[in-house]
Amino acid sequence: MPAGLPLNNKVALITGSTSGIGLALAEALAKAGANIMLNGLGDQGEIETIRTQMADTHNVDVRYHNADMTCPDAIADLVAHTQSAFGRLDIAIANAGIQHVAPVDEFPIEKWDAILAINLSSAFHLTRAALPIMKAQKSGRIINMASAHALVASPYKSAYVAAKHGLAGLTKTVALEIAQDGITCNAICPGYVKTPLVEAQIAPTAKARGISEEAVVRDVLLAAQPTKAFVEYDHLAGMLLYLVSDAGASVNGAVLSIDGGWTAQ
Ligand code: NAD
Numbered sequence: 001m002p003a004g005l006p007l008n009n010k011v012a013l014i015t016g017s018t019s020g021i022g023l024a025l026a027e028a029l030a031k032a033g034a035n036i037m038l039n040g041l042g043d044q045g046e047i048e049t050i051r052t053q054m055a056d057t058h059n060v061d062v063r064y065h066n067a068d069m070t071c072p073d074a075i076a077d078l079v080a081h082t083q084s085a086f087g088r089l090d091i092a093i094a095n096a097g098i099q100h101v102a103p104v105d106e107f108p109i110e111k112w113d114a115i116l117a118i119n120l121s122s123a124f125h126l127t128r129a130a131l132p133i134m135k136a137q138k139s140g141r142i143i144n145m146a147s148a149h150a151l152v153a154s155p156y157k158s159a160y161v162a163a164k165h166g167l168a169g170l171t172k173t174v175a176l177e178i179a180q181d182g183i184t185c186n187a188i189c190p191g192y193v194k195t196p197l198v199e200a201q202i203a204p205t206a207k208a209r210g211i212s213e214e215a216v217v218r219d220v221l222l223a224a225q226p227t228k229a230f231v232e233y234d235h236l237a238g239m240l241l242y243l244v245s246d247a248g249a250s251v252n253g254a255v256l257s258i259d260g261g262w263t264a265q
Pocket of ligand 1: 016021022039040042067068069095096097098145147148189190197198
């Protein structure tokens, strides 16, 4: 293990870290010296390649657990497994998320249930399981990956917007409960980041609105983002590394925008 890095001997668990933002944040935490518990769906061979490359590149211990974020028992097992593998848990990031785009009166009920389970309830189950460990350590950082959609709405995303608004409420409530335990709980609210989740929205949004895919990117996705540029992984990693640092100890219950000015409007 490399000496002298800010997160040496720290342990970070990131749900949904086999792709997109979660993978980028896991990489950033590993680069800062943390040992990592990966989680998420995907091809097991590809995940094993991600795991070994991350461990080799950053010379840290990287493990993987396949907990499905729709299963409370699996989430509890993910946390228990992290503690038994590493002996501690310093950073817990509820990042896994899915999207479905449809008018509310046509919204498939099973999609509503899945989005609420994965994007909101899994953060509750993660926090519920992680807090006893963090309280015993008298230290910890809980980060919920929310969205600009935790603060404002867009049409055709009723479940996602409801779940992300709920995540902001969960974040604030947990922050008040753990404020004197050496733990913080905060939410990060990105604008659009060009991940597989966003790429997958382009065609359905074009269909729902009856416009071209190019017009979706220009006039729908980045229409609300005054910078007219996607938020980059490094911008999110910078905020995360601050929140998990000692300097971030007084940031608690914050719902932090990183959206190029979207929610300033
Ligand atoms: P992504 O599709 O690239 O990654 C999602 C991750 O969640 C993957 O690792 C996937 O395997 C995992 N996942 C999905 N369902 C799961 C389940 N049932 N159990 C376990 N893991 C599961 O998406 P992303 O864009 O990187 O999104 C990550 C988070 O960031 C989400 O919460 C999303 O809402 C949020 N977010 C994304 C954007 C954006 O523009 N991409 C903006 C704001 C917020």
